[in-house]
Amino acid sequence: MVHELALALALIQLALFALCWGLIALLMPQERRPALLFLALCASDALTAWLHVGQEGALGPVAPWIMTLGLASATLVCCGADAFVHRRLRQARFWFGVCAVGxxxxxxxxPAGADQVVRLAVYQGAFLLLLVGPLIWLRAGILAEFGRYGWLPLLPFALMSLPVAAFLVQITLQPEVVPARFEVDPVRGARSLIPFAIVSGIFHITxxxxxxxxxxxxxxxxxRIDTLTGTLRRGAFEAELEHGIAAAARLGHPLTLAFVDVDHFKRINDLGGHAAGDQVLRxxxxxxxxxxRNTDRCGRWGGEEFVLLLPG
Incomplete structure (x- = not known):
């Protein structure tokens, strides 16, 4: 009963996250690639949880499948995060290469003379690389876009890398602990879903x-920004103008307001069409x-008219 309840809760959580990613893929085309990768992650994690709990603690018979799915999930995580941060997969060769090795x-x-410890050590090493890789290659990009809040989506990678690194050290120094990992334990499957659900929830939410x-x-x-010219829209410029006038009056500094328009703009549209006029404005x-200067502001006042705010 405990196993069934733990599995049901884990599957419900993953189903809710899968629904969110499906909606994002449908409603936000620019984020479709990472959303679909995270959607596939939910499916991989659901299958992993089902295999883990369904064995009632006896991991030996399905260990290769569980570990393969674990590497697949880690690879999907890395690819989705990479696609989100860089708008494309920049490190795909590394992610898939590490996954293939594991x-x-x-x-x-x-090879002759190798045992189960070597197999597990290589797997854990590959898994650790997939967790540490985003901390190395994605950190700069996500911090540049989101500032200190960019650490939040990187937190699950750091949290998961710690126990993986600790177990890798343990099997290196104490290889005799490996067989115990696959012995029958009726409550292991249910217990293992608690940290899994916590880390998975943190990952998807962030x-x-x-x-x-x-x-x-x-x-x-x-x-705020006029999409054609890259200048401020009129409303945004008027707000900047109010602040500029108030600052100039308070500090006693001069302030210049200049209007600029394009001569014979109607002729440009008549001869080259509106596409030519748009190109001129752009x-x-x-x-x-x-x-x-950095302190100056430019707004599109309307049509081919621009206005400049020049403090000082």
């Missing part, structure tokens, strides 16, 4: 938060943006 250690015949946070930032940016926005 899977080969579980299924291929061992990465869901990162995806939603990215959408919030993008929405705020879209509300290029002018880029030139202005590259010319202004």
């Amino acid at each position: 899977v080969a250690a579980m299924w291929l015949p061992l 990465w869901l938060g990162m995806m939603l946070g990215r959408q919030v930032v993008a929405a705020r940016q879209a509300a 290029r002018l926005g880029a030139v202005i943006g590259a010319t202004l």
Whole structure:
């Protein structure tokens, strides 16, 4: 009964997360690749939990399958995180290469003189590399985008790497503990799902938060920035103008407001079409943006008209 309850709770949790990732893949096309990878992760973890608990603690008969699924889950985690941070899979060769080494250690015949300890050590080493890799290669990108909050989705990698590293050290120094890992223990399967559920919950919640946070930032940016020219929208510029006037009055500094428009813009549209006019506005926005100081602001006032706020 305890095993069935633990398995049911784990599967319900994974099903809820799978539903979230499916909705993100459907509603956020720009995040579809990592969402689908995390959706596949839920399926892999569900199968792992079912195998683990279904054996009632006797892991020996299904150990290669459980460890293979564990490596598959770790690889999906790395690929999904990589796709989210870099918008593409930059380290795919490393993730799949490490996974292949670990899977080969579980299924291929061992060299003469090698025993089960070698097989398990190679597997644990591959698993540890898949957990440490994101901390090395994804840290800079996610911290650059999310600041200190970028540590949150990296936390599950750090949490899981600690027991894996500890067990790797243990089987290296005390290889006699390996057989005990596969002995029958009626409550091991249920107990093992507790840390699994905690770490899995932290992982999915934090990465869901990162995806939603990215959408919030993008929405705020879209509300402020004119998509064609890259300059501030009129409402956002007016807010900057109020702050600029107040600061200039308080500090006694000069403030310049300049209006710029494109001469004969209607003729450009008549001769080249609106696509040519859009290209002119896009290029002018880029030139202005590259010319202004960090303290200056540029907004699109309307049509081909721009306005500049130049403090000091």
